[in-house]
Amino acid sequence: MISDPLMLAVVLVGGMVIFLLSGLWIGFSLYAAAICGMLACKMNLPPTISIWDKIGDLMANSIWNTMNSWPLSALPLFILMGEILYRTSISTRLLNGLVPWLSNIPGRLYHINVVACSLFAAVSGSSAATTATVGKITYNELSSRGYHKSLAIGSLAGSGTLGFLIPPSLIMIIYGILSDTSIGQLFIAGVIPGLTLAAAYSIYIMIRCTLSPELVPQEKESFTTAQRIESLKDLFPVFLLITVVLGGIYAGLTTPTEAAVIGVLGALIIAAWFKNLTFNNFKESLLSAAKTSGMICFIICGAAFLSQVVGFLGIATALSKFIGTLGLSPYMLILVLGLMYVLLGMILDGISIVVMTLPIVLPIVTAAGFDPLWFGIFVVFMVELSQVTPPVGFSIFVIQYITKDDVKDILKATFPFFVIMVLMVILVTVFPEIVFYLPEKMIAK
Incomplete structure (x- = not known):
């Protein structure tokens, strides 16, 4: 049994990698990694409450609190x-x-x-x-x-x-x-x-x-x-x-x-x-929207459960303290996180990147003094980059399906626009007013 929160973080991350590489669905991987973290943790529970009871309570609360959202x-x-x-x-x-x-x-x-x-x-x-x-x-x-x-x-x-x-x-x-x-x-x-x-x-x-x-x-x-x-x-x-x-x-x-x-x-x-609305294309729209929404909501529930477990085990607090001891400047922290997101973008889709990293990363970023609103735009940029990074760049797959070209040629054609996105990330990091200008104007009104 493990009592060190940082070692538990290693268990969670390692579990997610193993489950993902095994071909398990993203949502199931999140649930499984969180359960492994709970089982590996050394905790003092009353004799009348088993570890599975605690897991069930956390899971039920996280799913209800997440899905019960307007x-x-x-x-x-x-x-x-x-x-x-x-x-x-x-x-x-x-x-x-x-x-x-x-x-x-x-x-x-x-x-x-x-x-x-x-x-x-x-x-x-x-x-x-x-x-x-x-x-x-x-x-x-x-x-x-x-x-x-x-x-x-x-x-x-x-x-x-x-x-x-x-x-x-x-x-x-x-x-x-x-x-x-x-x-x-x-x-x-x-x-x-x-x-x-x-x-x-x-x-x-x-x-x-x-x-x-x-x-x-x-x-x-x-x-x-x-x-x-x-x-x-x-x-x-x-x-x-x-x-x-x-x-x-x-x-x-x-x-x-x-x-x-x-x-x-x-x-x-x-x-x-425009006389383009038929029963068939309306039915296809409803079915496709239901499938996509169901998939995303299942992943969100898994991420919410993982977030509950991360908080319950004290992992977020321990990671924040550990990064604080490294003496990283705020910009260096963002650089490290940016490189991490680019690497994750090579193996995960955008939604998975957000839901898997946010429970751990957000407390660290806010503790470093960054606004969650700004960080949200930063994360969106990172997700955009993941769309055009191999081997899991979803936009690359879509374009390959449309053009029938080799992935190598598509990546070569996309590279200049990838560089422009990176430069844009640097711009909004150095000048966060680009992100805050309109929201502040709206609040002022």
Whole structure:
């Protein structure tokens, strides 16, 4: 039996690695690792209470307290909204509406990946859905028009990760629930970093295409002012949906959950207006949303149980004290955590990274003086990086499915956008005002 909390932390982490490598589901791995930690701990319990009774109590409390949450109901609703948009022609109309407006800037239609992903991210909340939806439309279109494949793939991979950063974001919802941070504040805090990252992608595309004109087709499409105005009819519904969903949250008129309900209704109305809402695609949207929500909620419950165990065994306190003895400066601590998240991103998906690390990492970060709101945006950036790091970069898998290219070529094309994301992480770390500016403005009002 072990009494040292740091050794118990090793047992927990080692248990998670073993269970994950064995092929066990993420949720089961979290439960199993927590139970192993409890069984390995030396504790003094009354004779009438067994260790299994204590495990059962902690598990029941953690599941009830986590699932009995009104903000959590926003999760399946935002997923459903994204599924409805994904399975109707709204995304195709979005692309058609953007073409006339992007044809005269350096890089031309490469920017469609950035703009379309930014807009779809603002109504889907999922990086996978954003990458898949936009990629299925734009990749073939860019290839057929003679655009360079490498830059098309790289811009899609980088921009697709915006689904986690530009609100509403599933990762932000999960982080907010596990860290007891306002989900609305997280949504607001993600706007400027998300738009800045999107702008950085576009600037890189413009510079790259200016230096290498052969990346862009020689034939230049031209559109009249009348054609551009006509294209607004395809853009207006998506802009309106974004304005209603996010505007209500930013103005303080709706909670994230209420905004999600409005978003689902709005997506249904738009799909019906364009005559794309059928019984089959609505059924598929519901089934896919139910499966995804069930999977995420199961993982959240496992993470909540692990968090309870970490607190009960005194691991978080012991780790905080241990790191305090190392004498790390706050920035050095963030650097170490950043490297840890990049390594985890090579073997785990984004949601798993958040739920498995947060119970241990968050107390250490807050003890070092960092605001949980800022750290939430930092974690989202780390999750974005995990989407494009091998061998478990989910966006890489999605793009490979779309393009049929080798993973090596996709990674090479994605690397410049990976570097831009790293630079953006450094920027928000050195200048945290980028994260706090909008939330502070909203509170001041």
